[in-house]
Amino acid sequence: MxxxxxxxxxxxxxxxxxxxxxxxxxxxxxxxxxxxxxxxxxxxxxxxxxxxxxxxxxxxxxxxxxxxxxxxxxxxxxxxxxxxxxxxxxxxxxxxxxxxxxxxxxxxxxxxxxxxxxxxxxxxxxxxxxxxxxxxxxxxxxxxxxxxxxxxxxxxxxxxxxxxxxxxxxxxxxxxxxxxxxxxxxxxxxxxxxxxxxxxxxxxxxxxxxxxxYWKLWTFAIDGITSASTVPLRVWSYLGGAVALLAFGYAIYIVVKTLLFGISVPGYASMLVAVLFLGGLQLLSLGILGEYVGRILVEAKGRPLxxxxxxxxxxx
CATH class of the missing domain: 3.90.550.10 (Spore Coat Polysaccharide Biosynthesis Protein SpsA; Chain A)
Structure with a gap:
């Protein structure tokens, strides 16, 4: 027909x-x-x-x-x-x-x-x-x-x-x-x-x-980006590399400062900020990874649309 x-x-x-x-x-x-x-x-x-x-x-x-x-x-x-x-x-x-x-x-x-x-x-x-x-x-x-x-x-x-x-x-x-x-x-x-x-x-x-x-629009936007691009996953490799490079540079600074001026009293505030910052980055990266893993689970089930x-x- x-x-x-x-x-x-x-x-x-x-x-x-x-x-x-x-x-x-x-x-x-x-x-x-x-x-x-x-x-x-x-x-x-x-x-x-x-x-x-x-x-x-x-x-x-x-x-x-x-x-x-x-x-x-x-x-x-x-x-x-x-x-x-x-x-x-x-x-x-x-x-x-x-x-x-x-x-x-x-x-x-x-x-x-x-x-x-x-x-x-x-x-x-x-x-x-x-x-x-x-x-x-x-x-x-x-x-x-x-x-x-x-x-x-x-x-x-x-x-x-x-x-x-x-x-x-x-x-x-x-x-x-x-x-x-x-x-x-x-x-x-x-x-x-x-x-x-x-x-x-x-x-x-x-x-x-x-x-x-607004919540539905937000989840719709997340679906749109995660279905069309893997950049949100890839960006954490670059960010992790940048943080590691900064940590390496800071370690060299600490060694040089200790050799020249001796050991100073450690700063607990700066340590706490660093721990919270890195912990937040890890949780955020895990959340983004979870978005993609969740979509893999839905696809693997193979249920009708x-x-x-x-x-x-x-x-x-």
Whole structure:
């Protein structure tokens, strides 16, 4: 069976009020495209363990319009796993992940499709403003993009999220990646291919509240860096070498001073500072090593990235 031209994949978690608004707006945009071929589309929602009526709303939407489809996961696996589920099950020649909150406007899809037809395999959206985000979030987001691109060889475009168009060739490459600790923006960057960008203004969400708090964003940032780079491990070799060199230099200084001026009363304060400093470095290095070892454990288990409990559309 020939699939649609475009697949929109939308992860949701407790978004019963936002889903109908999202469907109505995306449907109006896609059905109004000037290119008739682009009006062949599906919208695939991934219900990531919702506890409200999100799945019931999706059932009603699917009954009214078979182009609205859904996967219901057996529990909350996280946004990255939900995105992976959508990519695995999307049938379109081009696939666009987007959020249900409509902060990434679906009106940009027409420009993305135009660039795709010009030969670009990835067309990512770049936010020209982050006025809907708080000042601390804007500052930390900017710092994260810079830190990631400094540490990793797989550069991600600054202020670009998951909202992007992926050609079917890119989708098949992403589907071949077996890792469980997934940072999707890093996987998109690793895949390569010809890429272009479209700019848009990010607006505040109209319905519901974000499911990301600062702690989740912090752990997400750690996952992104550790999945894309081994520099945090390697840096401790350099730091350890520098500390050892300083200790060797200080030892020579002590020997020379003792030979010239005799033995002086030792300073307990300086000794305590040195012990605490080195102890702190060791604990920090062990923590970073533990992050990587923990990820090795998750990969070694080989468990499925997600479990589908129910499917609406195609095979239902």
């Amino acid at each position: 020939t699939g649609p031209v475009l697949s929109i994949i939308v992860p949701v978690k407790d978004e019963e009020d936002a889903i109908p608004i999202c469907i109505a707006r995306v449907r109006a945009v896609l059905d109004g495209l000037s290119d008739p071929a682009s009006r062949s589309w599906e919208m695939l929602f991934i219900d990531d363990g919702s506890t409200d009526r999100s799945l019931a709303v999706l059932r009603d939407a699917h009954s009214a319009d078979p182009r609205i489809k859904a996967l219901s996961l057996s529990r909350n696996f996280g946004k990255e796993a939900a995105l992976s589920a959508g990519i695995d099950h999307a049938l379109g020649q081009a696939v666009v992940p987007m959020d249900v909150d409509l902060q990434d406007p679906p009106e940009v899809l027409a420009e993305m499709l135009a660039k795709w037809r010009d030969g670009f395999e990835i067309v990512y959206g770049v936010r020209t403003n982050r006025e809907s985000d708080s000042l601390p979030k804007r500052i930390t987001a900017d710092f994260y993009y810079r830190a990631h691109n400094w540490l990793s060889s797989d550069k991600i475009p600054e202020h670009a999220g998951d909202f992007r168009l992926l050609d079917r060739k890119v989708v098949e490459v992403i589907r071949q990646m077996p890792e469980r600790n997934r940072f999707m923006k890093g996987l998109f960057a690793w895949a390569g291919f010809r890429q272009s960008s479209v700019e848009y203004r990010r607006v505040p969400r109209e319905v519901g509240t974000t499911k990301f708090n 997600y479990v589908v409990r129910e499917r609406l559309g195609d095979k239902d």
